[in-house]
Amino acid sequence: MFFLKYRPKTIAELDLDEVRDQLGSILKRKEIPQAFLFSGPKGAGKTSAARILAKVVNCLNLQGFEPCNQCRLCRQINSDSSLDVLEIDAASNRGIDDVRQLKEKVAFAPIDASYKVYIIDEAHMLTKEAFNALLKTLEEPPDHVIFILCTTNPEKIIATVLSRLIRINFSKGSDKEVKRCLDKVISGEKLSVEPKVIEAIIRLSDGGFRDAQKILENLVLSSGKKLLWNKVKKKLNYWQKQQPEFLLAALASGDLNEALSISQVLASEGAGFADYLAEVLNTISRMIFLKSTPKKKEGTLSQLSEIFTFSRLVKLSRLLSRALLEQKSTVLPQLPLQLAVTEFVGKAEAGDKISSKDNDSSANSSNSPKKRSVRDKSPAVGVEISSGGEKRGAKTLLSLADLESKWQDLLEAVRPMNHSVAAFLRASRPKTIEHGDTLVLEVFYKFHKDKLEEERNRKIVETGLEQICGHFLKTRCVLGENKGESGRDSSSKNVLSAKKNSADDKTGLVEGEDLYQIAKEIFGE
Numbered sequence: 001m002f003f004l005k006y007r008p009k010t011i012a013e014l015d016l017d018e019v020r021d022q023l024g025s026i027l028k029r030k031e032i033p034q035a036f037l038f039s040g041p042k043g044a045g046k047t048s049a050a051r052i053l054a055k056v057v058n059c060l061n062l063q064g065f066e067p068c069n070q071c072r073l074c075r076q077i078n079s080d081s082s083l084d085v086l087e088i089d090a091a092s093n094r095g096i097d098d099v100r101q102l103k104e105k106v107a108f109a110p111i112d113a114s115y116k117v118y119i120i121d122e123a124h125m126l127t128k129e130a131f132n133a134l135l136k137t138l139e140e141p142p143d144h145v146i147f148i149l150c151t152t153n154p155e156k157i158i159a160t161v162l163s164r165l166i167r168i169n170f171s172k173g174s175d176k177e178v179k180r181c182l183d184k185v186i187s188g189e190k191l192s193v194e195p196k197v198i199e200a201i202i203r204l205s206d207g208g209f210r211d212a213q214k215i216l217e218n219l220v221l222s223s224g225k226k227l228l229w230n231k232v233k234k235k236l237n238y239w240q241k242q243q244p245e246f247l248l249a250a251l252a253s254g255d256l257n258e259a260l261s262i263s264q265v266l267a268s269e270g271a272g273f274a275d276y277l278a279e280v281l282n283t284i285s286r287m288i289f290l291k292s293t294p295k296k297k298e299g300t301l302s303q304l305s306e307i308f309t310f311s312r313l314v315k316l317s318r319l320l321s322r323a324l325l326e327q328k329s330t331v332l333p334q335l336p337l338q339l340a341v342t343e344f345v346g347k348a349e350a351g352d353k354i355s356s357k358d359n360d361s362s363a364n365s366s367n368s369p370k371k372r373s374v375r376d377k378s379p380a381v382g383v384e385i386s387s388g389g390e391k392r393g394a395k396t397l398l399s400l401a402d403l404e405s406k407w408q409d410l411l412e413a414v415r416p417m418n419h420s421v422a423a424f425l426r427a428s429r430p431k432t433i434e435h436g437d438t439l440v441l442e443v444f445y446k447f448h449k450d451k452l453e454e455e456r457n458r459k460i461v462e463t464g465l466e467q468i469c470g471h472f473l474k475t476r477c478v479l480g481e482n483k484g485e486s487g488r489d490s491s492s493k494n495v496l497s498a499k500k501n502s503a504d505d506k507t508g509l510v511e512g513e514d515l516y517q518i519a520k521e522i523f524g525e
Helices: 017-027 046-058 072-078 096-106 128-139 175-189 195-205 209-223 229-242 244-252 256-268 273-292 300-307 310-326 335-346 356-363 400-405 407-414 419-426 446-453 455-469 492-500 512-523
Strands: 035-039 085-089 116-121 145-151 166-169 429-434 438-443 474-479
Touching (some): 035 046, 096 116, 096 128, 175 209, 244 256, 244 273, 244 300, 256 335, 273 300, 273 335, 310 335, 335 455, 407 419, 407 455, 438 446, 446 455, 446 474, 455 474
Parallel strands (some): 035 145, 035 166, 116 145
16 A cells, blocks of 8 residues: 555655654754654654654664664564554553553563554543553653654543643645655656646645545556546546535535435445544534634635534534444445435524624635525425425425326335335325425324334435435325225235335234234225
8 A cells, every 4th residue: 555655764754844843853852752642633644753753762773863764673663563662552442451451561671672662543532541540651651661642633632641741743734745745656656647636636635645645546546557637537526525524515505415416426436434424523523623713714624614503513413423323234325324414404494594704704715615504505495395286486396296106216216225114105105295395194004104203214215205306305194094096006915015024123013903904905804
């Protein structure tokens, strides 16, 4: 992988100029601190810098303050085979017992090197109890130990620990720094890349060196060593859709079609939705932090944080957290995300508008997302639907007859999401449209009504309606007294299959009244 193959190996090779200068100043001193905090966004070079620091303190042939990368100890660290340089993932070893084990090992002298170096990645994941257990060791570390804590969320590290660390801030790379990082790979791999492609990669990487190298590597794997704009722009569009900011911008403007389009693009490329949802949630966390900071802020994320209210960020984070949990059991990986964004945009509250202040700041930047009321853009509001099919103003309204003509399309749309729900729908019929935004479904068995009213099943129906109608409709079920002629168009076999196919019915029991009705439907009086 490019980001490993071209990982910086000396202070001079570090991608961030400011970090290179800070570390250089520290290493010129005679005494090196024993506890560091490297904080900054993912892919900024924190772990690479930590490894270089480990080589500097242990190199057998130090060149000024640069490691030689040729001696036995440097080669061991470069190859991950050093027994004295230990990388610990705090996300997997976050408890107090893990830290106690670490403290026991710290007491032992290095096996081969001058210093034992502990690199604790994602340090903010440690529990408060674990931090407190580590605090004494950070205050008075053994002479032969150096700690380097790396984190993307320094605000989550308790203050007493922060005060014991020498902090070096890693920022996103500038366009110039990211291009320099890419140029090393392009030269080393002997690639031919059109300038327009390089510019697009820099823009998509959003200042992340690792992301830039990963995008470049994916393009090379799919298109070869000669990267022409016309050949790779479609692939670059996929990478664009992967950025959390694009989904958040669509949700900020209430563009449900764009949000759903993003999910479909990701699905078509086989994206990992659990990882993607985690990235979006992490971005929302950063937005909440930015929104609570009174300082003047710049950049896409800052602009987005100004558009959203706190309440809507909280609502979105809860919906996406639920979607992340549902990833474990879903048949369609994109469905939990689609349901979450549909609920967020499709059910925007009428009073939840963007402030005039947001609208003013929008005018200052043509590239920032449009700052307007979610209600103005939402498919759930502003499109009136009635059973009469009449026109109001310039809008053509959807009639109940139109909806009935699309009923088979609805069944086809719902079936891939959940076969049981499709079977329940087949045994029901659209009755009327209330208040312009609620489809009333007539069902003929209580079992069907209960199942269709379950939240996850209801959302599947509403998602299918959105797909075939182009408008968001809520649904409500009523129990019909008899099926009538329209109900008899569906075969009795379908009615029974709706019962049989319900994988969500954990008990497998059918109420006596329903069983009687089904038997009567199949066999007659």
